[in-house]
């Protein structure tokens with residue numbers, strides 16, 4: 001059984017009642033463009049995104065438990081909607097965290113939960129991730145979660161922002177995750193609990 005939470009955060013589906021909070025954080029021009037999407041322009045637009053993109057498979061709100069507020073988004077894109085050409089048993093991860101919460105290890109914590117779900121529940125063989133080289137914090141998040149740099153760069157024509165800029169391609173296989181989990185468990189009290 002998987003627990004989608006840690007001491008500080010929990011992952012849950014997006015709710016329409018998150019629209020105002022989503023707009024507050026996703027209208028920040030420092031957030032969306034780094035991930036390939038434009039800042040939200042209105043609460044109504046945020047609501048539409050909750051009803052469409054965020055209601056799809058594998059999308060979670062990252063909720064800060066102390067305030068019960070949605071402070072980010074994390075999830076995976078199956079091969080049919082991935083920005084990359086990947087096999088049907090693979091997926092691409094994606095994430096963003098509201099700026100006031102940057103640098104606290106929250107994205108790393110949330111992504112580890114998604115990785116556990118992707119390999120443990122969905123049974124994916126491989127996870128992929130991309131980031132703009134101008135956004136090294138994102139690459140570092142994946143690195144901390146056990147992704148390796150493939151050394152490849154590509155453009156993602158589907159992105160609304162930065163479709164002409166190359167992204168760096170990162171990769172993680174299920175075998176690598178098992179090794180990482182073992183290391184994490186022996187090094188520290190772990191936040192991603194799997195039973």
Ligand SMILES: CC(C)(COP(=O)(O)OP(=O)(O)OC[C@H]1O[C@@H](n2cnc3c(N)ncnc32)[C@H](O)[C@@H]1OP(=O)(O)O)[C@@H](O)C(=O)NCCC(=O)NCCS
Nearest residue numbers: 031034035096097102103104105106107108136137138140
């Ligand atoms: C990228 C992002 C998700 C990181 O979220 P976060 O919760 O701050 O991430 P974490 O705190 O778990 O880890 C960030 C790591 O990046 C490092 N980092 C931050 N700025 C950096 C920089 N300029 N260069 C290199 N590393 C950097 C941090 O030091 C930290 O690593 P450490 O733990 O080894 O010190 C967040 O900044 C964000 O939402 N950015 C805008 C959207 C985005 O970029 N999404 C990803 C698209 S691919």
